[in-house]
Amino acid sequence: MRDMSAYKPSRRELLTLLAASPFAPRLLGAETDYTAWYREAKFGMFIHWGPYSVASVEASWPIMRPSKEFPITEEQYRALPQQFNPTKFDADAFVALAKAAGQKYMVFTTKHHDGFCMFDSAYTDYKITNTPYKKDIVGRLAEACQRAGMPLGFYYSPPDMNHAAFRDTSKPASENWNGEPTRSVWPLYLDYMELQLRELLTRYGDVVLIWFDGLYNQRKFDGERMHRAIRALQAQTLINNRIGIPGDFETPEQFLPAAIPVKGKKLDWENRDTGTKANYIPTADEFRLWETCMTINNTWAYNKNDQAFKSSRQLIHTLVEVASRGGNFLLNVGPQPDGIIQAEFQERLRAIGKWMERNNASIYGTTYGPVQGAKGFRTTAKGRDVFVHVFDWPGTELNVSAENLPKFGSASMLEGGQPLEFKQQDGRMTIKLPSEAPDPDATVIRLQG
Numbered sequence: 001m002r003d004m005s006a007y008k009p010s011r012r013e014l015l016t017l018l019a020a021s022p023f024a025p026r027l028l029g030a031e032t033d034y035t036a037w038y039r040e041a042k043f044g045m046f047i048h049w050g051p052y053s054v055a056s057v058e059a060s061w062p063i064m065r066p067s068k069e070f071p072i073t074e075e076q077y078r079a080l081p082q083q084f085n086p087t088k089f090d091a092d093a094f095v096a097l098a099k100a101a102g103q104k105y106m107v108f109t110t111k112h113h114d115g116f117c118m119f120d121s122a123y124t125d126y127k128i129t130n131t132p133y134k135k136d137i138v139g140r141l142a143e144a145c146q147r148a149g150m151p152l153g154f155y156y157s158p159p160d161m162n163h164a165a166f167r168d169t170s171k172p173a174s175e176n177w178n179g180e181p182t183r184s185v186w187p188l189y190l191d192y193m194e195l196q197l198r199e200l201l202t203r204y205g206d207v208v209l210i211w212f213d214g215l216y217n218q219r220k221f222d223g224e225r226m227h228r229a230i231r232a233l234q235a236q237t238l239i240n241n242r243i244g245i246p247g248d249f250e251t252p253e254q255f256l257p258a259a260i261p262v263k264g265k266k267l268d269w270e271n272r273d274t275g276t277k278a279n280y281i282p283t284a285d286e287f288r289l290w291e292t293c294m295t296i297n298n299t300w301a302y303n304k305n306d307q308a309f310k311s312s313r314q315l316i317h318t319l320v321e322v323a324s325r326g327g328n329f330l331l332n333v334g335p336q337p338d339g340i341i342q343a344e345f346q347e348r349l350r351a352i353g354k355w356m357e358r359n360n361a362s363i364y365g366t367t368y369g370p371v372q373g374a375k376g377f378r379t380t381a382k383g384r385d386v387f388v389h390v391f392d393w394p395g396t397e398l399n400v401s402a403e404n405l406p407k408f409g410s411a412s413m414l415e416g417g418q419p420l421e422f423k424q425q426d427g428r429m430t431i432k433l434p435s436e437a438p439d440p441d442a443t444v445i446r447l448q449g
């Protein structure tokens with residue numbers, strides 16, 4: 001690991017570094033919204049990786065909620081780091097894969113609920129540098145992201161099954177996995193959290209976001225204190241909504257909000273409703289930033305027994321659907337214990353990337369579209385342009401309700417630019433189309449103002 005603390009860049013180097021940073025606009029004074037890069041990014045890679053990958057079991061939950069699905073004892077689970085040796089891990093390959101998929105940021109599990117640290121924390125022995133692999137994986141990934149100009153964020157679990165101040169570790173985790181904040185040692189756990197956040201925010205360069213996964217009763221983690229600690233070190237770091245205070249964005253997990261999210265409504269496993277009418281179009285000020293995280297199969301961790309892969313077409317549609325409601329799509333991979341990302345994930349990510357190469361203008365930098373809840377297509381918007389993503393090809397004519405639409409000057413295929421005839425009258429827009437879908441995954445039509 002490079003020692004970042006001893007490094008003092010010259011002014012020229014600083015400007016060069018700044019230009020490569022997602023924070024550049026803000027730091028250079030041209031842009032005041034520190035969420036701007038994130039709003040534009042739209043698509044990210046989530047990575048769940050730890051010694052749990054050795055056993056093809058879900059991350060942490062097998063000891064918190066033992067189940068027949070993942071038959072492993074807590075003792076066996078806790079011994080997994082002794083076998084964790086991902087000799088084929090290549091951080092640059094992870095970043096290259098994300099780029100090939102069209103993903104604009106990455107979020108890595110620095111510590112999951114099990115408490116195992118994928119970085120060389122000074123405050124625990126339960127960490128990557130004490131495995132046969134020995135190397136700081138968070139450090140390797142941070143360096144690769146810096147080389148490639150890829151924004152990197154850190155997932156950090158407040159719940160920590162390994163820490164004796166979080167819970168009485170002489171009991172099985174299944175009995176007290178939600179933590180024991182009434183014990184006198186609890187403040188020591190909050191100190192530990194803050195110290196680790198400081199490590200993460202001072203050693204690894206720019207941290208574009210912190211993704212807390214606070215589970216239940218999140219107020220016990222003193223979110224205000226953790227926010228202060230983060231902001232004092234990196235003022236531009238975004239913080240999600242899972243540490244008891246709203247933070248910068250909502251995080252629907254494995255689902256899409258049915259309508260465009262608005263401020264003041266927390267979305268989580270139990271509360272999936274946005275509180276608005278279906279198809280409601282909020283003002284820019286009402287809109288609440290959000291990100292759906294999702295697995296490609298049904299497991300966050302690597303699981304050789306889980307073959308229920310979503311198709312690339314399905315994933316492209318989900319990306320479009322998320323973008324059509326103004327959100328970001330954080331799509332997860334669980335790397336294998338040898339350090340390779342499995343072929344099934346790579347195939348799908350590269351297929352999404354191929355579609356993005358042709359159509360990314362309808363995704364990056366867009367926001368929610370003016371037509372919501374339509375049958376067979378989804379819209380996004382950028383400036384005066386509207387993009388219509390057709391999922392179910394209608395034949396030679398597409399009908400769009402034009403209630404919320406301005407008068408357009410032209411319509412064309414986004415890919416190839418072929419002009420399309422259209423009519424706008426009586427609250428309807430009709431666009432003439434070829435009889436067959438040019439793109440079997442989703443064809444994009446660009447309407448220009």
Ligand code: H79
Pocket residue numbers: 059061065213215253269293300
């Ligand atoms: O890190 C991933 C998950 O481990 C974590 N968040 C994502 C990003 C997560 N925490 N809680 N949940 C997901 C949802 C909780 C699901 C549960 Fe269950 C239902 C917990 C107990 C019942 C799933 C099914 C886990 C155990 C059984």
